[in-house]
Amino acid sequence: MNITLNHFLIVSSLLFSFGLYGIVTRKNAVMVLMGIELILNAANINFLAFSRYSNSIDFGQVAALFVIILAAAESAIALAIVLNIYKTFVNINVDEIDKLRE
Amino acid sequence: MNDISFIQAALAVLFLPLFGFTVTLFFGKRFSKMYLFEVAIISIALAISIYLLFMKLVYFTDAKFVAQIPWINMGDMPGFGKMVIDLGIMIDNVTVIMLFVVCLISALVHYFSIAYMKGDKRYNRYFAYLGIFTFSMLGIVFAHNMLMIYIFWELVGLSSYLLIGFWYEKKSASDASKKAFLVNRVGDIGMLAGILLLFTTYHTFTFDVIFEQIKAGQLPFNSGFWMTVTGILLFCGAIGKSAQFPLHVWLPDAMEGPTPVSALIHAATMVAAGVYLTLRIFPLLTGDALLFIAIIGALSAFIPATIALTQNDIKKVLAYSTISQLGYMTMAIGVGAYSYAFFHLVTHAFFKAGLFLGSGSVIHAMHHEQDIQQMGGLKNKLPITYYTILMYSLAISGIPLTSGFLSKDGILASAYAFGGLTGHQIFAYTGFLVALMTAFYMFRLVFLTFHGEPRNQHKYDHAHESPALMTAPLITLAILSVFAFYTANPFDAGKGWVMSSWIKTPGSVVPEVLRYPFMVEKKTESAENAHEAAIPEQQVNIVHSEEYTEAMHHAHLPAMLLSLLVALAGIGTAYLFYMKKVVDVDKLTSKIKPLYLFSLNKWYFDELYAATFVAFTMGVSKVLAWFDSYIVDGIVNGSASITKYLSNASNLFDKYVVDGLVNFMAIFSGFLGIFVRKFQTGKVQTYIVMVAFSLIVLLFIFI
Numbered sequence: 001m002n003i004t005l006n007h008f009l010i011v012s013s014l015l016f017s018f019g020l021y022g023i024v025t026r027k028n029a030v031m032v033l034m035g036i037e038l039i040l041n042a043a044n045i046n047f048l049a050f051s052r053y054s055n056s057i058d059f060g061q062v063a064a065l066f067v068i069i070l071a072a073a074e075s076a077i078a079l080a081i082v083l084n085i086y087k088t089f090v091n092i093n094v095d096e097i098d099k100l101r102e
Numbered sequence: 103m104n105d106i107s108f109i110q111a112a113l114a115v116l117f118l119p120l121f122g123f124t125v126t127l128f129f130g131k132r133f134s135k136m137y138l139f140e141v142a143i144i145s146i147a148l149a150i151s152i153y154l155l156f157m158k159l160v161y162f163t164d165a166k167f168v169a170q171i172p173w174i175n176m177g178d179m180p181g182f183g184k185m186v187i188d189l190g191i192m193i194d195n196v197t198v199i200m201l202f203v204v205c206l207i208s209a210l211v212h213y214f215s216i217a218y219m220k221g222d223k224r225y226n227r228y229f230a231y232l233g234i235f236t237f238s239m240l241g242i243v244f245a246h247n248m249l250m251i252y253i254f255w256e257l258v259g260l261s262s263y264l265l266i267g268f269w270y271e272k273k274s275a276s277d278a279s280k281k282a283f284l285v286n287r288v289g290d291i292g293m294l295a296g297i298l299l300l301f302t303t304y305h306t307f308t309f310d311v312i313f314e315q316i317k318a319g320q321l322p323f324n325s326g327f328w329m330t331v332t333g334i335l336l337f338c339g340a341i342g343k344s345a346q347f348p349l350h351v352w353l354p355d356a357m358e359g360p361t362p363v364s365a366l367i368h369a370a371t372m373v374a375a376g377v378y379l380t381l382r383i384f385p386l387l388t389g390d391a392l393l394f395i396a397i398i399g400a401l402s403a404f405i406p407a408t409i410a411l412t413q414n415d416i417k418k419v420l421a422y423s424t425i426s427q428l429g430y431m432t433m434a435i436g437v438g439a440y441s442y443a444f445f446h447l448v449t450h451a452f453f454k455a456g457l458f459l460g461s462g463s464v465i466h467a468m469h470h471e472q473d474i475q476q477m478g479g480l481k482n483k484l485p486i487t488y489y490t491i492l493m494y495s496l497a498i499s500g501i502p503l504t505s506g507f508l509s510k511d512g513i514l515a516s517a518y519a520f521g522g523l524t525g526h527q528i529f530a531y532t533g534f535l536v537a538l539m540t541a542f543y544m545f546r547l548v549f550l551t552f553h554g555e556p557r558n559q560h561k562y563d564h565a566h567e568s569p570a571l572m573t574a575p576l577i578t579l580a581i582l583s584v585f586a587f588y589t590a591n592p593f594d595a596g597k598g599w600v601m602s603s604w605i606k607t608p609g610s611v612v613p614e615v616l617r618y619p620f621m622v623e624k625k626t627e628s629a630e631n632a633h634e635a636a637i638p639e640q641q642v643n644i645v646h647s648e649e650y651t652e653a654m655h656h657a658h659l660p661a662m663l664l665s666l667l668v669a670l671a672g673i674g675t676a677y678l679f680y681m682k683k684v685v686d687v688d689k690l691t692s693k694i695k696p697l698y699l700f701s702l703n704k705w706y707f708d709e710l711y712a713a714t715f716v717a718f719t720m721g722v723s724k725v726l727a728w729f730d731s732y733i734v735d736g737i738v739n740g741s742a743s744i745t746k747y748l749s750n751a752s753n754l755f756d757k758y759v760v761d762g763l764v765n766f767m768a769i770f771s772g773f774l775g776i777f778v779r780k781f782q783t784g785k786v787q788t789y790i791v792m793v794a795f796s797l798i799v800l801l802f803i804f805i
């Protein structure tokens with residue numbers, strides 16, 4: 001079987017959909033963060049796939065590296081926020097934290 | 103001293119009292135001694151007026167100073183021509199003498215009032231009013247045109263109104279002030295009509311210009327009849343202001359004002375303004391107009407004199423006497439005795455102001471008792487007041503060595519001469535009859551007040567002589583009632599300095615056919631007769647033809663003897679009636695009861711006017727009130743209710759349509775808000791779903 005760009009894209013979109021699903025459905029904030037990680041990885045797959053199947057290989061790989069670093073930083077900050085939310089609400093259930101409404 | 107300084111001094115005298123009035127009125131409430139300012143101001147004005155009098159009469163006897171500035175310049179008016187209205191000041195001998203009289207009496211009344219009005223709650227305001235009166239009166243004196251006279255004429259009317267009604271808490275005082283004001287308006291309408299007739303004919307208000315144009319032969323509507331009408335209309339103002347018959351009814355009521363005010367306004371100055379006006383317009387009066395004036399004057403001299411015989415209020419007697427004396431002056435003008443009319447104005451101003459101030463002193467002493475039946479025997483209690491009043495009474499009765507004798511005798515002689523020349527002897531007879539009555543009622547007053555037994559012992563015991571502030575003006579005026587100020591010869595004023603060099607009769611300017619025959623000058627004769635040229639007044643008195651002067655000369659001696667006789671007869675009768683009680687007065691009055699009541703009730707003039715003019719006016723007012731309340735108000739109310747219905751409809755439209763629309767918009771956005779709020783859950787996950795959903799929708803739309 002010849003693996004083409006479409007296969008990569010299908011995988012990445014599936015990964016994106018799982019990530020989105022995780023963000024939307026999970027009640028636990030940590031699980032939501034994990035969904036975000038999935039979405040970032042889906043984007044990474046896209047970057048690498050497009051760089052493999054186009055002429056400008058370097059840019060895609062650099063961008064992927066960048067995203068990995070970004071994801072690390074993001075999860076560090078996000079976990080800190082979650083900790084703070086927990087401190088404030090004694091709860092990390094995203095359904096019950098609806099302060100944004102006000 | 104030159105023209106300019108004369109005018110400047112005149113302006114200073116004119117505006118000083120206005121200044122005093124303004125300052126006293128505005129600061130009177132804050133400073134209780136503010137009246138002293140007004141008193142000081144009037145004293146300065148008096149000083150300047152004496153200076154002006156002296157300079158004018160001694161050094162500029164024949165000069166006439168005029169200064170004028172254009173006030174309103176309307177340019178060329180269509181159908182009228184050039185229209186310029188001037189303001190101006192004219193100073194001649196009559197002006198300065200009148201100026202002195204006004205300033206002197208005003209100042210004396212100021213001094214007198216300081217004591218008389220003491221303790222009044224509107225003390226400062228009273229002095230302020232005296233200031234505005236003096237200003238207005240001086241305005242009339244200085245005015246060189248009809249319009250200014252009219253303006254100041256109304257101003258004196260106003261001040262008179264304010265001062266008659268000064269004690270406005272008293273109903274009678276406020277009624278009297280209204281009566282005075284309204285009755286004066288009646289005369290002023292005529293005066294205004296006369297002024298406008300002059301203005302439409304001559305396009306100016308200035309006396310001299312009008313006289314010149316009449317002399318050039320221009321008459322209103324080119325008819326002698328209208329010339330007469332103009333003169334009579336102008337004289338109407340004098341009828342009102344000088345309280346001449348038939349508008350004399352306001353003056354006795356005006357006695358409700360404070361007594362010093364009666365002395366200043368209603369005896370000496372304002373009421374004399376009518377005579378002053380008639381003197382000013384003298385040149386344009388035709389023979390017929392003069393005859394009319396003489397008739398009014400004779401009636402005004404006679405009727406009030408008969409009323410004064412029976413009055414018991416000391417001020418009422420004096421008020422009727424004032425009307426009677428003003429009638430004398432008017433009659434004198436009517437018979438052509440210009441200079442004697444003015445002379446009598448001056449002498450009368452002094453002794454009548456004195457009489458009023460004297461009566462004020464008596465009233466003050468008797469604690470505001472005005473009924474002479476309650477007095478008697480006051481001679482010992484009030485010696486200064488008694489002797490001064492005696493002096494004035496002698497003057498007004500026309501006893502030799504007094505000023506009143508000179509002027510009254512002159513008028514009677516003129517009337518007598520006039521009768522001889524024209525056949526109208528009635529004026530001389532009236533004059534003598536009035537002189538008899540004057541002497542009688544004045545000495546009735548003196549005897550009842552000062553002689554005999556006190557009729558009210560309680561009031562008599564409490565009576566006291568007035569303070570020096572009140573007696574000093576009395577003495578001053580009594581001194582001025584002596585003949586020596588006017589002439590060296592106590593029996594004939596004609597040769598004295600007042601009559602021969604100060605007061606010059608102005609020549610008539612109306613065409614000769616309209617004059618009295620004896621007023622037509624005969625130039626050739628007087629130029630030929632050498633002995634006439636030697637007597638200076640006959641050259642300038644061009645109104646007095648040779649005939650008239652001659653008649654005057656002949657009339658003088660019999661008139662003098664006769665007037666002396668009637669004066670003594672009047673005094674003697676009063677003496678017999680009230681001192682010796684030869685005739686029982688009560689019995690006499692009951693015998694001639696109808697006549698007595700007729701006089702006591704003032705000829706029923708008030709009742710007559712109440713039944714005719716007042717009732718007529720009230721009737722017309724009632725009809726008008728009915729018309730007003732039913733027709734005019736009906737229209738107004740009708741349109742009001744139409745408006746009301748329209749606004750009700752408009753209100754409904756507003757409430758349901760306009761407001762409905764607005765409310766609908768509000769409710770709609772409310773609902774929209776409620777609906778949209780549902781999306782705002784605050785849950786991040788919901789938002790993300792929405793974002794994702796929207797993204798998908800957009801993708802479908804755009805791709």
